[in-house]
Every structure is written in C-alpha cells, then in structure tokens.
Amino acid sequence: xxxxxxxxxxxxxxxxxxxxxxxxxxxxxxxxxxxxxxxxxxxxxxxxxxxxxxxxxxxxxxxxxxxxxxxxxxxxxxxxxxxxxxxxxxxxxxxxxxxxxxxxxxxxxxxxxxxxxxxxxxxxxxxxxxxxxxxxxxxxxxxxxxxxxxxxxxxxxxxxxxxxxxxxxxxxxxxxxxxxxxxxxxxxxxxxxxxxxxxxxxxxxxxxxxxxxxxxxxxxxxxxxxx
Numbered sequence: 001x002x003x004x005x006x007x008x009x010x011x012x013x014x015x016x017x018x019x020x021x022x023x024x025x026x027x028x029x030x031x032x033x034x035x036x037x038x039x040x041x042x043x044x045x046x047x048x049x050x051x052x053x054x055x056x057x058x059x060x061x062x063x064x065x066x067x068x069x070x071x072x073x074x075x076x077x078x079x080x081x082x083x084x085x086x087x088x089x090x091x092x093x094x095x096x097x098x099x100x101x102x103x104x105x106x107x108x109x110x111x112x113x114x115x116x117x118x119x120x121x122x123x124x125x126x127x128x129x130x131x132x133x134x135x136x137x138x139x140x141x142x143x144x145x146x147x148x149x150x151x152x153x154x155x156x157x158x159x160x161x162x163x164x165x166x167x168x169x170x171x172x173x174x175x176x177x178x179x180x181x182x183x184x185x186x187x188x189x190x191x192x193x194x195x196x197x198x199x200x201x202x203x204x205x206x207x208x209x210x211x212x213x214x215x216x217x218x219x220x221x222x223x224x225x226x227x
Contacts, residue, residue, distance in 0.1 A: 007115050009202040013129060013195045014111035020136060020191040021104040023184055028097055031058050032179035033147065036157035040169035047169070049161040053077055054181055055094050060164045071165070080163030086154040093143050093150070100139035100188070107132035107195065126203045130196055137192035144185050151176060 031054035038049040047070065050061045056077055062070045081087045110128045119125055150156045157174055 006118075006202060009198055010111050010114040013198045014108060014115060016191045016195045016198070017104055017108040017111055017133070020188050020195075021101065021108055023188050023191070024097060024101045024104055024140070027181055027185055027188070028055065028094070028101070030054055030181040031056070032181040034151065034157070034179055034182060035177045036151075036161075037175040038157055038161040039172040039174070040161070040165075041172055042169045046172070047165075049165055051157055051160055051164070052179070053160065055090060055097075058160070060161070062165050073164070075160070075164055077160065080160050081156075082163065083154060083159050086150055086156050086159050089146055089150040089154060090156075093146050096139050096143045096146070100136050100143070103132045103136035103139060104188075104192075107136060107192075111195070111199075126199045129199045133192040133195045137189045140185050140188045140192075144182070147182065148178075 032052060033054040035050070035052045038051065040047050040049065046065045048063045048065075050063070052059055053075075054077070057074060058077060059072070059074050061072045064070055077090060078087055081090070107129055110124060110132060113119060113124060114129075123131075155174075157176065158171055162169075
C-alpha cells in the first residue's frame with residue numbers, strides 16, 4: 001500500500017487531471033470559441049453577419065445597416081466551408097484536442113493507480129504522469145495556436161459568412177472576439193502544469209529520503225562505528 005503522503009499527493013494530481021479532462025470535454029462540446037462581426041457591402045447597401053461558433057456548429061445573424069435583422073439560423077461549420085485549407089485546419093484541431101483528451105484520461109488513470117497501489121513498472125509511476133500531462137498540455141497549446149491561425153490566415157469567419165448568406169457581397173472588414181470555449185484551454189494547460197509540479201515535489205522528496213538512507217558508512221557517527 002502507498003504511504004499516506006504518496007496517496008495525498010497523487011490524489012491532488014488525480015483531481016487536477018480529472019478537471020483537465022472535464023474542461024477539454026467542455027471545450028469540444030461548446031460553440032462559444034469566437035464571435036465575429038463580418039461587414040459586407042453590395043452596391044449602395046451594407047450588412048453585417050454576426051457569427052458565434054465552435055469546432056462543430058454555430059449560429060449566425062445578418063443585419064442590414066439600419067439595424068434590421070434579415071436572417072438568423074444555426075449551421076454546421078464544415079458544411080459551410082469551401083476552403084480545403086480552413087476545413088483541414090478545423091479537422092486537425094479536433095484531432096489534436098481528442099489526443100489531448102486521451103492523454104488527460106491516461107494521466108487520470110495513472111494517478112489513480114498510484115493512489116491505491118505501488119506499481120512495479122517505472123512508467124506507471126511519476127514518469128508516466130509527467131509524460132501524459134506534458135503531452136496533454138502540448139496538444140492543447142497547439143490547438144490554441146492553430147485556431148487563431150485559421151481565423152487570420154485562412155479567413156475562417158469570412159468563409160463561414162459567405163457560406164451562410166452567399167458570396168456575392170464584397171468583404172469590408174471583420175472583427176473577432178474569442179470566447180470562453182477558447183480561453184478555458186489556458187486553464188487546461190495550467191492544470192497540467194499543476195499536476196506535474198505536485199508529482200515533482202513528491203518524487204523529489206522521495207529521492208532525497210532515499211539518498212539520505214543510502215549515506216556511506218563513513219558519514220555515520222564515530223561512536224556508532226566503534227560500537
């Protein structure tokens with residue numbers, strides 16, 4: 001059975017891993033990744049398409065310049081994209097976040113195993129927790145980078161606006177505001193860092209204690225040696 005200290009430290013790490021897993025699920029499931037205001041013009045009139053969407057679905061509203069709402073509907077993101085590059089990037093982000101989800105799940109399993117037992121295999125101990133938490137954090141960071149790249153470089157919001165209202169209007173400008181579904185990925189990264197720090201403190205304390213117990217006999221008190 002693991003010591004009380006080990007059980008406590010790995011329980012704390014297990015909690016952070018589970019929180020990370022839950023937040024990744026929320027990130028994938030919600031559509032408040034970004035809100036974009038795409039301004040279009042056609043002849044003497046202009047309109048604004050307001051989009052709020054995530055990786056799978058979203059909603060849009062179209063307003064004319066006087067503020068009257070012309071249309072409102074929901075849409076599937078990939079169905080409205082004609083750009084292969086934009087669609088491929090969205091698919092890559094989804095795959096990366098699924099890998100992050102699996103890494104978080106494995107990390108939760110490893111920490112839970114260490115709460116109730118002392119695994120013989122080295123990789124099932126702190127090394128495994130370091131590995132899976134690091135991968136989860138890296139995958140999440142890559143997803144955070146790729147999404148804005150898709151917005152700015154591949155003009156994802158403009159592509160979606162054209163897909164929703166038609167591509168016959170001229171694009172004037174776009175304004176973007178990233179939502180909570182995007183920013184909570186920072187919390188995922190911080191939770192993974194917290195898990196690694198917790199296990200590092202445990203591993204460091206265990207290593208120090210082990211070295212203390214393995215001190216050479218010459219460091220022992222002379223009275224003890226004579227006895």
